[in-house]
Amino acid sequence: SQTIHQWPATLVQPVGSPLSLECTVEGTSNPNLYWYRQAAGRGLQLLFYSVGIGQISSEVPQNLSASRPQDWQFILSSKKLLLSDSGFYLCAWIPNTEAFFGQGTRLTVV
Amino acid sequence: DAKTTQPPSMDCAEGRAANLPCNHSTISGNEYVYWYRQIHSQGPQYIIHGLKNNETNEMASLIITEDRKSSTLILPHATLRDTAVYYCIVRVVGTTDSWGKLQFGAGTQVVVTP
Numbered sequence: 001s002q003t004i005h006q007w008p009a010t011l012v013q014p015v016g017s018p019l020s021l022e023c024t025v026e027g028t029s030n031p032n033l034y035w036y037r038q039a040a041g042r043g044l045q046l047l048f049y050s051v052g053i054g055q056i057s058s059e060v061p062q063n064l065s066a067s068r069p070q071d072w073q074f075i076l077s078s079k080k081l082l083l084s085d086s087g088f089y090l091c092a093w094i095p096n097t098e099a100f101f102g103q104g105t106r107l108t109v110v
Numbered sequence: 111d112a113k114t115t116q117p118p119s120m121d122c123a124e125g126r127a128a129n130l131p132c133n134h135s136t137i138s139g140n141e142y143v144y145w146y147r148q149i150h151s152q153g154p155q156y157i158i159h160g161l162k163n164n165e166t167n168e169m170a171s172l173i174i175t176e177d178r179k180s181s182t183l184i185l186p187h188a189t190l191r192d193t194a195v196y197y198c199i200v201r202v203v204g205t206t207d208s209w210g211k212l213q214f215g216a217g218t219q220v221v222v223t224p
Contacts, residue, residue, distance in 0.1 A: 036214070043197065044154070044214035090153050092212070099146070099212055101153030 003027060006091045006102025013109055019064075019078040021105050023091030026072065033074040034092040035066055044090065050074055081109045114198045119219040122192075128185040130218055132198030135179040140202050143174055145183045147194040148217070154197065157183065188222045195219050 006023045013019060025031045032051050036044040046059045048066035056066050063082050067075045074091060086109045091102040115133040122128040134143065142161050146154040158165055158172045160181075165172045171184040185192055197217040 034212075043216045044212070046213065088151065092153075094212065097142075097159065098156045099154070101155075104151065104153050106151065 004091065004093045004100050004102050006105060008105060009103060010106045011108070013081050013107065015083055015109055016080045019076070019081050019085070019107070021076040021089055021091075021107075023074040023076075023102055024072050025074075025093050028093075028095065030071055031093045031095065033068070034094060035074065035076045036090040036092060038088040038090065040087070048076070083109050085109050113213070114200060114215055116196075116198050116215060116218045118216065119221070122185075122188045122220060122222050124190060124222055124224050125187055128188045128192065128220060128222070130183040130185075130196050130198075130220065131180065132183070133180045134198070134200045137178050137200050138202075141200045142202075143172065143178075143181045144199045144201060144212075145170070145172065146197045146199065146214075147192075147220075148197065149194045154214075157196075188220075190222050190224065193220060193222045 003026045030052060034049045035047040037047055038044050047064060048056055048058055050056050050068040053068050053071055056068060063085060064076060064078050078085060086107055089105045089107060093100045142159050144159040145157040147157055148154040158167055158170050160172045160174055162174055162178055164174060172181060174181045195217040197214050199212050199214060201212060
């Protein structure tokens with residue numbers, strides 16, 4: 001069966017530090033993968049999506065970047081975190097009719 | 111993708127039916143209506159989806175109006191565990207251009223009370 005993993009679950013980072021969140025998918029090939037961010041009390045905002053290795057589309061300009069080094073791996077990064085990067089980050093795999101989400105990463109930038 | 115409009119919050123008594131409305135007046139012919147819910151600090155969970163016919167599964171029922179401009183998610187017997195934010199989304203399925211992108215609004219915060 002297919003599963004999606006995301007880690008870490010929580011992260012507290014100082015302003016100006018780097019960020020790396022990882023998402024992996026098992027049991028399928030060439031998955032369409034997505035990174036979302038959710039600010040407190042708001043809906044999910046699509047940040048990046050990828051339809052294959054090395055293929056990244058950015059939805060909003062920001063301090064973050066994404067990479068797809070392997071078919072099953074999707075990474076969200078930042079070189080220098082800002083306070084405004086705090087939020088709940090979700091990775092999603094959307095094969096066709098359903099979307100499967102990771103458990104999320106609660107990032108607090110202090 | 112078309113946008114959706116939902117009430118920001120709704121209360122429901124335990125054991126009663128919860129009817130969650132959603133407006134999607136600009137929906138196009140190839141867009142499906144999807145419902146997800148998100149319990150605090152967890153990833154969203156798929157509930158149900160439909161194109162134009164009413165749908166039912168073990169979690170809920172989806173009623174789509176004939177003109178497809180609005181829909182209602184029905185939780186037949188709400189429990190305390192149904193307290194969550196419910197998102198109504200419309201999306202195209204199966205196109206390579208916007209394959210699978212989900213645009214989430216603020217959703218409806220449903221609180222089920224004893």
